[in-house]
Amino acid sequence: MDLESLAKRHNDYQIEMRRYFHAHPEPSRQEKETSKRIGEELTAMGVKWEKAGTGYGIVATIDGNAPGKTFMLRADMDALEVLEDTGAPYASVNKGYMHACGHDCHISMLLTAAKILNEIRSEFKGRVKLAFQPAEEVAWGARDFIDAGVLDDVAACFGIHVWSDFDAGQVSIKPGPRMASADMFDIKVHGKAGHGSQPHQTVDAVVVASAIVQNLQTIVSREVAPNETCVVSVGKIESGTRFNIIAGEAYLLGTTRCFSREVRNELEGQITRIAQGVASAYRATAEVNYTYMLGPTINDPEVTDFAQKAARAVFGENFQASYEFTMGAEDFSEYGLKVPSAIALLGVRNEACGSIWPQHSNHYCVDESVLVKGALLHAMTAVNFLNSH
Structure with missing residues (x-):
């Protein structure tokens, strides 16, 4: 897998998608247009997808070159009730709502990962399930997916959350407790x-x-x-x-x-x-x-190990951020109660481009240059797991 070539080829798409979703935020359980656009993008890629749960969730599947286990990648979709004040040309057009927690990055990274995985499907066995989950901010979406049976065939799960507390290009991915209840x-x-x-x-x-x-x-x-x-x-x-x-x-x-x-x-x-x-x-x-x-988000050691190997390949030997854990919470924790799971925090802080504001700030912005590597981290973690089982 030529990571550098993949990053160059898909970087523009990654940024285009992130800016589209940033400009069109929708609050929890109202992600109708977000879901519609995700479906359109997946259809254009030739990736199979279906609606999931009782809200606006979408689950896509990409099959590899041989039967095997199913590995799930997850991104949340909902925005916050925040009046944006970034001055960005792609600022929110839905007044009073903003992607101030980075879920626009999560959607776009998973869509870009879908493009990459669809392109390299001959290089892995098994199935990758891509879960675009609504309503994380109100602690509803993950349980709705679980109740709908989204995890029934899943062997393990991985997610990424962009994080403003440490520098862009670093990743915090460790076993054990990562986010609080x-x-x-x-x-x-x-x-x-x-x-x-x-x-x-x-x-x-x-x-x-x-x-x-x-x-x-x-x-x-x-x-x-x-x-x-x-x-x-x-x-x-x-x-x-x-x-x-x-x-x-x-x-x-x-x-x-x-x-x-x-x-x-x-x-x-x-x-x-x-x-x-x-x-x-x-x-x-x-x-x-x-x-x-x-509940607390607790990373499974085995899934974490596969993600760390992927991070090392994508970001280099010194990828690991000096960051222990956060008292913030995530409904990704619900998946960890059902299947082995791990979440990585991807640093997006960069003073040079003004990415200095904390999550949920009305000034929140990110260093977009690292997002395509987040998409690669998604893809490689899935491939590492599937080819080892």
Whole structure:
């Protein structure tokens, strides 16, 4: 496989596609035109595809030169509710929406990988499944694909997320935990309202809520092992109506993050015990609702090894970025619960072209020159896996 020749041949297409999708972002579960264009591109390549799931997902397949296992490559499609302020000539034409997390790069890299794999199909056995997944930002798309049976014939899975925290041309791909879980909880405190001048006749929900917030922090400091990473954050508190009324109700909304499935499984019980125990100590009651959204993304060692070999061939010996993991979450983690999976973070930061903004910024942009190598990383990881099984 002549990687340099493939990169030169497909670079213009990669950039053209990225700029098209960047200019036409669509929010989660509304990716209708995005899906339509992906289908048109696949049809033009002569690649078989079909709609998948209950949304706007697309799954394409490319068969190699002999029967074998199926390896899945995944890209997410949805954009964010962000008003773009990049000044780029290909800036969003859908006001109020922007590809501020790089999903335009993900779509275009997987389309370019489809072109490459279709071109070199005589060089691998088995089947590559290309999954264009909607609704990652609302933690819905991966589960929808799984429920639709997209993984039923898949032996392993690989994905790429562009990343602004390190330099373009570097890749972070390591085994083990890579991205954190992301769950949500809310707590309703029920006290007793009354006049601000007569607190003894009340059960102050503001005081109770404050005590709950303080005590929740002991989960990380006193209940989670020091060698584990965990976050319990309360991001919202609502209570009270005016200055001279002691509130009888309070509402707290928060999130948890961790890298261990075992730690995650304990958090609901810990939060419930503390919230209800603290409320009881203050003569109040507390209702706790815990919503499991996304588990931690944990890279399978074998799939990671195939991806590392591909990265070494595409980016060179010093491809590995000095980057351990991120507290951000990805619904790619859902695939890892079903089949061996790995995700790579592809650096796109480059001060020379203004690519210095973090994910979800309204100024977010990327160094496009490395994206075609991301497409090659997709293709080579699939080929490495399939030809080894």
